[in-house]
Amino acid sequence: MKLQLYVGFAAFLASGSLAQAACPAAQGVDIYPTAKVLPENLLRVYVYYPRSMSADAGLQHVRLLKSDGVTLAGVFLTNRADLWSPDRRRLTLLLDPSRVKTGLIANESLGRALVNGESYILDVSGSALDTTGCPLGKDTQHSFAVENADTDPPDPARWTIVTPRAHSADTFRVDLGSAHDHLSMAxxxxxxxxxxxxVPGAIALGPEEELWEFTPRAAWTAARYTLAIDERLEDLAGNRPGRLFDRPSDQAPSPWMQSLDFIPKEQVKQ
Structure with a gap:
């Protein structure tokens, strides 16, 4: 009887049924930026995993394909260690800056990986393993088209704000006019x-990372507030206020509006 039980258990292990039973249900990933049209000088892509991932779950499980299914090589910058967040749930994919930035050898010999007018698919394999040895189990694909390079740095002077009401916890909204790097916005x-x-509160991002929203923890007062803008704010091409990513290293940044003031509106009593 013991031998029969042992043989049966060994067959169960060999079938993989035990491992499958211990693993979570199949899950995919979230990919940023979420926009369906991206600039050809896109600098970063982020992959968010539902669980902490193993050391071999990085770039080798990600492919960039042309719309005809051809896999492109040499797109992402390869590092000795992949660019993971401390909890190993966010992987940053950096498009090779030497190909993105004009005037460099790689750009002149290979060109940018993304080409204006073309369409692409970012494919993240579900075979990647988490830290417990379980696979994600579900492939994720994000399709997008490519437009001209973004050579227009963030300009707060052109942003549109929706002023909240005083004595309320209304959401303060800022329309940046174009997609920005979502981590930078946060x-x-x-x-x-x-x-x-x-001011304590919660930040949220609108569709395609063009809208920044802030909901305060306490009600607004009828006083002056300031939206402070860090000089390191970036759009999808790595441009910063007053400064292009694709620029001579000795070029000084242009003047830009470093803050926006607003006063919550008093509510009109009926």
Whole structure:
């Protein structure tokens, strides 16, 4: 009886049924930027995994394909260690800057990986393993078209804001007019009160990372607030306010508006 049980258990292990039963249900990933049209000088792509991933779950499980299914080589910058967040759930894919930036040898000999007018598919394989040895189990693809290079740096003077009502917890909204790097939007914009203190609250991003939203933890007062803009804010091409990513290294940045002031509107009593 013991032998029969052992043989049966060994067959169960060999079938992979035990491993499958211990692993979560198949899951895909989230990919940023989410826009369906991206500039040919796109600098970064982010892949968000539902679980902490193993050391071999990086770039080798990601492909960039042309619309005809041909896989492109030499697109992403290869590092000795992939660019993971500390929890190993966000992988940053850096398009090779030497191909993105004009005037460099790689750009002149190979050109940019993305070409205006073409369409592409970013494919993330579900075979990547998490830290427990379980595969994601589901492939994820993000299709997008490519337009002209973005040579227009972020310009806060052209942003549109929706001023909240005083004595409310209305969401303060800022329309940046174009897609920006979503991590940059999360960390490089802050609302300050009249004393220069950061206002506590929650940040959210609108469709295709063009809209920045802030909901305060406490009600707004009818006082002056400031949207502070960090000089490291970037759009999808790595451009910063007053400064292009694709520029001579000794070129000084142009003047730009480093903050936007607003005063919540008093509500009109009926």
């Amino acid at each position: 960390f490089r914009l802050r609302v300050l009160d009249k004393d220069g203190n950061t």
